[in-house]
Amino acid sequence: MDKLRGVLDFCIRHQTVLGYSTVSLLTAASEHIFSSVVFKCPCNSWNMLYGSVFLIVPAIILFLLGYMVNARMRRLLTGSCPEEKCGSCSCSPCRTLARYRCVLVLVTARASVAPLTWIATALLTASFYECAASGNSLIKNLMCKGKEQGCHEQLIKVPCDTKLSQNLMGEVLSLQAQSQLIGWLLIAVIVIAALILKCVICCYSPVSYLQLKFWKIYAKKEQELFEIKAKEHATRLAEINTNCFFEATDPAPFQTPSNEDWWKISFLYTLSSREQYYSMIHKFVNTNRGKCLTFREGDQIPPVLGFVDETSANESGF
Numbered sequence: 306m307d308k309l310r311g312v313l314d315f316c317i318r319h320q321t322v323l324g325y326s327t328v329s330l331l332t333a334a335s336e337h338i339f340s341s342v343v344f345k346c347p348c349n350s351w352n353m354l355y356g357s358v359f360l361i362v363p364a365i366i367l368f369l370l371g372y373m374v375n376a377r378m379r380r381l382l383t384g385s386c387p388e389e390k391c392g393s394c395s396c397s398p399c400r401t402l403a404r405y406r407c408v409l410v411l412v413t414a415r416a417s418v419a420p421l422t423w424i425a426t427a428l429l430t431a432s433f434y435e436c437a438a439s440g441n442s443l444i445k446n447l448m449c450k451g452k453e454q455g456c457h458e459q460l461i462k463v464p465c466d467t468k469l470s471q472n473l474m475g476e477v478l479s480l481q482a483q484s485q486l487i488g489w490l491l492i493a494v495i496v497i498a499a500l501i502l503k504c505v506i507c508c509y510s511p512v513s514y515l516q517l518k519f520w521k522i523y524a525k526k527e528q529e530l531f532e533i534k535a536k537e538h539a540t541r542l543a544e545i546n547t548n549c550f551f552e553a554t555d556p557a558p559f560q561t562p563s564n565e566d567w568w569k570i571s572f573l574y575t576l577s578s579r580e581q582y583y584s585m586i587h588k589f590v591n592t593n594r595g596k597c598l599t600f601r602e603g604d605q606i607p608p609v610l611g612f613v614d615e616t617s618a619n620e621s622g623f
Contacts, residue, residue, distance in 0.1 A: 332367065332422040336430065339363070346436035346464040356437025360427050364420035371416025378412050381405055381573060408573060414502065421495055428488030431481040436464045438480050512576055520576055523583045531586070569595040 344359055346352060372378055427433045438444045439460050449456035463480060510517060542559060549556045570585040582588040589595045 328419050329422045332419045333426045336363075336423055336426040340427065340430050340432040344432055344436075346432070346439075348439075348462045348465040350440065350461070352436050352440030352461055352464070354440075356433045356435070356440070360424065360433040360437060364423045367419040367423055368416055371419055372412065375412050375416060377408060377573070380571070381408055381412075384568070384571070405573070421491070425488050425492050425495070428484045428491060431484035431488075432464075434484035434487070435480040438483065439463050444480075517576070520583050527584055527586060566594065 339359065347355055439462075445457050445460050449460060512520070538561065542561060545556050545559055548554070566589070570589050572585055574582075574585045574588070576583070580588070582591065
């Protein structure tokens with residue numbers, strides 16, 4: 306039992322890393338299935354288009370799905386342009402995107418995990434690149450330079466005939482070797498970029514390491530309590546309205562947050578060293594229910610990547 310509890314604690318502590326690892330493994334497995342079962346290079350003039358579609362189009366689809374399922378993106382866009390605000394210039398999509406550009410950069414980085422895994426795995430497998438490159442005019446001219454006239458026609462058939470590939474390439478890197486070399490270079494660039502981004506985020510943190518750890522614990526507990534209280538409140542309100550409907554009575558007074566209150570606590574919150582608040586609810590209740598001048602929508606513009614509702618967005622799933 307203790308071992309099981311230890312495993313669960315480990316999974317909870319490292320849920321982000323485990324989640325991305327699972328996505329990467331599933332993407333790599335899907336690419337392997339596609340390349341070995343579905344993909345069949347035509348070995349004709351359609352090579353370039355066919356190989357490129359299998360290499361790029363699934364990556365684009367995975368990237369868009371990453372945006373769709375991202376909880377922070379849904380929270381950012383939900384209600385950003387209500388009808389009563391659409392008459393103002395601040396409602397334009399360009400201004401909305403510019404205002405939350407830091408969040409969008411972080412969301413884009415997370416949504417890129419699956420598509421980059423697909424492309425890197427596909428390049429290492431080499432099936433898609435070999436098919437696409439064999440139909441590319443630039444690569445054909447490069448690899449057939451100084452060779453016999455029928456080299457171009459033979460190169461198109463290379464993905465379907467491995468012996469033909471050995472005869473044509475000679476000292477030139479084979480298409481499979483080119484693909485794998487590009488794949489490893491892409492992986493190296495991704496790892497270096499991720500390391501640099503992580504270092505920048507840590508260096509520009511507005512708070513210390515232990516305070517950031519405390520904030521994540523607080524945000525997680527607040528979200529858990531918020532969901533419990535919201536369910537109780539919604540259940541009680543539903544009971545009152547249902548009873549009044551069937552019993553034909555007037556409802557008793559029941560306090561529930563106003564639309565304005567919901568708007569105020571729904572903004573993305575940035576942890577700041579200038580004020581001792583750990584969430585929008587914390588700030589809301591300590592600024593006279595958001596009526597003080599210190600409570601402004603402009604305060605929610607995130608200046609640092611990675612410190613914007615990290616825990617609450619992941620826990621809520623919204």
